[in-house]
Amino acid sequence: MKTLDEIEKSLFETVANVSEPPKGAYNFRLNGKSIGRQSSKNIDVQPQENGLIIKIAPKTNDEVVHIPVVISMSGHKETVVNDFYIGEDADVTIVAGCGIYNCGADDSIHNGVHSFHIGKNAKVRYIEKHYGAGPGAGKILNPVSEFYLEEGAYAEAELEQIRGVDSTDRVTKAELKDNAKILIREKMLTQGRQYAKSHIETLLIGKDTTADIVSRSVATDESRQEFTLHIEGDNLCRGHSECDAILQDNGSVIATPSLDAKHVDAQLIHEAAIGKIAGEQLNKLMTLGLTQNQAESQIINGFLK
Amino acid sequence: MLQIKDLCFSVKNGRKTRKILDNLNLSVKPGELIIITGPNGSGKSTLAKLLAGIEQPTSGQILLDDTDITDRNITERAKLGIAYAFQQPVHFKGVTVQDLLQIAATGQETFLEDTTGTDYGKILETIGLNPETYLPREINSSLSGGELKRIEIASILARKASLTIFDEPEAGIDIWSFDKLVGVFKRLKKQNPSASYIIISHQKRLIEIADRIVVLKDGQIATEGSAAKIIPKLEGLL
Numbered sequence A: 001m002k003t004l005d006e007i008e009k010s011l012f013e014t015v016a017n018v019s020e021p022p023k024g025a026y027n028f029r030l031n032g033k034s035i036g037r038q039s040s041k042n043i044d045v046q047p048q049e050n051g052l053i054i055k056i057a058p059k060t061n062d063e064v065v066h067i068p069v070v071i072s073m074s075g076h077k078e079t080v081v082n083d084f085y086i087g088e089d090a091d092v093t094i095v096a097g098c099g100i101y102n103c104g105a106d107d108s109i110h111n112g113v114h115s116f117h118i119g120k121n122a123k124v125r126y127i128e129k130h131y132g133a134g135p136g137a138g139k140i141l142n143p144v145s146e147f148y149l150e151e152g153a154y155a156e157a158e159l160e161q162i163r164g165v166d167s168t169d170r171v172t173k174a175e176l177k178d179n180a181k182i183l184i185r186e187k188m189l190t191q192g193r194q195y196a197k198s199h200i201e202t203l204l205i206g207k208d209t210t211a212d213i214v215s216r217s218v219a220t221d222e223s224r225q226e227f228t229l230h231i232e233g234d235n236l237c238r239g240h241s242e243c244d245a246i247l248q249d250n251g252s253v254i255a256t257p258s259l260d261a262k263h264v265d266a267q268l269i270h271e272a273a274i275g276k277i278a279g280e281q282l283n284k285l286m287t288l289g290l291t292q293n294q295a296e297s298q299i300i301n302g303f304l305k
Numbered sequence B: 001m002l003q004i005k006d007l008c009f010s011v012k013n014g015r016k017t018r019k020i021l022d023n024l025n026l027s028v029k030p031g032e033l034i035i036i037t038g039p040n041g042s043g044k045s046t047l048a049k050l051l052a053g054i055e056q057p058t059s060g061q062i063l064l065d066d067t068d069i070t071d072r073n074i075t076e077r078a079k080l081g082i083a084y085a086f087q088q089p090v091h092f093k094g095v096t097v098q099d100l101l102q103i104a105a106t107g108q109e110t111f112l113e114d115t116t117g118t119d120y121g122k123i124l125e126t127i128g129l130n131p132e133t134y135l136p137r138e139i140n141s142s143l144s145g146g147e148l149k150r151i152e153i154a155s156i157l158a159r160k161a162s163l164t165i166f167d168e169p170e171a172g173i174d175i176w177s178f179d180k181l182v183g184v185f186k187r188l189k190k191q192n193p194s195a196s197y198i199i200i201s202h203q204k205r206l207i208e209i210a211d212r213i214v215v216l217k218d219g220q221i222a223t224e225g226s227a228a229k230i231i232p233k234l235e236g237l238l
Helices: A006-016 A279-287 A292-303 B044-052 B074-079 B097-104 B120-126 B145-157 B175-191 B227-237
Strands: A025-030 A033-038 A043-048 A051-056 A061-066 A069-071 A077-086 A091-095 A098-101 A108-118 A123-133 A139-141 A144-149 A154-163 A167-176 A181-190 A195-204 A209-219 A224-233 A237-247 A252-261 A266-275 B002-013 B016-028 B033-037 B059-064 B082-085 B092-096 B163-167 B196-200 B212-217 B220-225
Touching: A006 A069, A006 A098, A006 A123, A025 A043, A033 A043, A043 A061, A051 A061, A069 A108, A098 A108, A098 A139, A108 A123, A108 A154, A123 A139, A144 A154, A144 A181, A154 A167, A167 A181, A167 A209, A181 A195, A181 A224, A195 A209, A195 A237, A209 A224, A209 A252, A209 A292, A224 A237, A224 A266, A237 A252, A237 A292, A252 A266, A279 A292, A279 B074, A279 B082, A292 B092, A292 B097, B002 B044, B016 B044, B016 B220, B033 B044, B044 B074, B044 B082, B044 B163, B044 B196, B074 B082, B082 B145, B092 B097, B097 B120, B097 B145, B120 B145, B145 B163, B145 B175, B175 B196, B212 B227, B220 B227
Parallel strands: A025 A061, A025 A069, A051 A077, A061 A091, A069 A098, A077 A108, A091 A123, A098 A123, A108 A139, A108 A144, A123 A154, A139 A167, A144 A167, A154 A181, A167 A195, A181 A209, A195 A224, A209 A237, A224 A252, A237 A266, B033 B196, B033 B212, B082 B163, B163 B196
Antiparallel strands: A025 A033, A043 A051, B002 B016, B002 B059, B212 B220
C-alpha cells in the first residue's frame, strides 16, 4: 500500500481506527484512487464504476470489512457508489467513514452512496464516521445510506459526524421485511457557520418489524442543523424515533418528525427535545468539583459518546 | 466547623420582596449530624442551596473552618469539602452511573471504610443497587425516582467531604431502602467522626438519629435542641 503522510494517517485513524492495512477484507481510498484492496475468503471486494461491490458469503461470522476514504487534495470532488450484498445468516461489521483535510481555496467534496442488501437472518453493524480538518475551503460530505433488510435481518448503523464538516446533506433510508429490525444511532457536532441536514426514512413493510432511531446532536457557534425523521408502518410493527439536540451560543436546530401509521397494529412513537444544557446538570457536576467548562464538556462528550 | 451568620435570602415577586431566610444564625460542629425540619416553604431547601453555592444570599456570611466562603462558587466549595445531595436528582442523557461516580470520586478516600474511590460497585451495593445492572445505565428517565435518588446518594458516598448536605434523602425511597438509608447515615457518622452532616428531612426515623434538630419556620429558627427535647414538640410546631 502507498506510504501515507502524517495527515493522511491521522485521518484514516480518526474515521476508521486504522492507519495500516487491517486483517481481513478492506479497501483504502485516497484522493479518488484505491491505494490498497484485499478480499478475504468470505468477503469479496471488487471495483465497479466509481466504487465497490462487496459480497459477503452466507454464514460469514465475526468478520470486519474496512472501506475508509480520505481526501487530502484540496478541491477534489467525488461521488462513490458502494453496494453491499450480505449473505443469509452472516454476522459482520462494516467500517466506513470519510476524512477530509483541506488547506486550499477550493471545496473538497465526498458524496458516498451506499446500499446494503441484507439477507435473511443476517446481522450487520455499520460504522460511519465523518471528519473535516485543515484551514482551507469547504469540507463537504453528502452520504446516502440505504438499507434493505430481508426477513429476520438485523442492522445497526452508527452514523457520526465528529467535527470539522462545513456542510452535509445526509440521507438514510431503510426498508424492512418480516421480523427485521434496525437500530440507527446518529451523532452530530457542528461549529462555526457549518450546516447539516439529515433525513432518515424508515419503511416498516413486514410483520413484526422494529425500527429504533436516535439522533443526538450539538449545534454550537452560528451553526445550523435540520433533521427530518420519518417512520412509516405498513404492518404490525414498532417504530421509535428520538431527536435530541443541545444548543450552544447561536446554534440552531429544527427537528421535523413524521409518523405514518398505515396499519392498526403499527405502534409509532416520536420524541424530540432541543435546548441548552440544563442549569441543574451543570450545578450537579459542579457540586462534584468540576468547573463550569469541565461540566459542559463532560455533558457534551457523554451526550455524543 | 460551619458557621452561618445573619443569613438572609429574598426573592422579588413583581413589586413585592419576599424573605425566604431571615437573619439565620446556625453553627454545625465537626462530627455533628443535624436534622433540619419544618413546614413547606420554611426555607430549608434554600438554605441547602445557599450552602452549596447554587444560590447567593442577599446578605450574611457563611464560614467553613473559619474561612469566609460566601463569595465562593459551587466548584470552589466542592473542593473545600462541601457535598450536596440534590432533592430532585438530575437526568443526564449519555452519562452513565459509572461516569457520575468517577467524576464524584475525589481520589482513594471515600465515606465508606474499606472502600476506595474506584470501588464503584461496592458503593452501589451499599445503597442496595446491583452494580452489574446499574453501573452501565444512563442516568435518564428510564430510572425510577427511587433509583435516581439512590444513585444521587451514591455520588455523595464516593466523595469524602467535611460537610455533607442531604436535601430530603428519603423522598421517593421505598420502606426497604429507607432502612438501608438510615443504616448508611449511622455508618457514615461512625466511620467519619470529624465530618459534619446536615440532613433536611421530615422522617421521624431520621430525626431520631440526629445529634440536634433545628426547626425552621418562616425563614427563621423556631426552635432547636436534642431529639428527646424536640420530637415531643414537633406536632405543635409544624
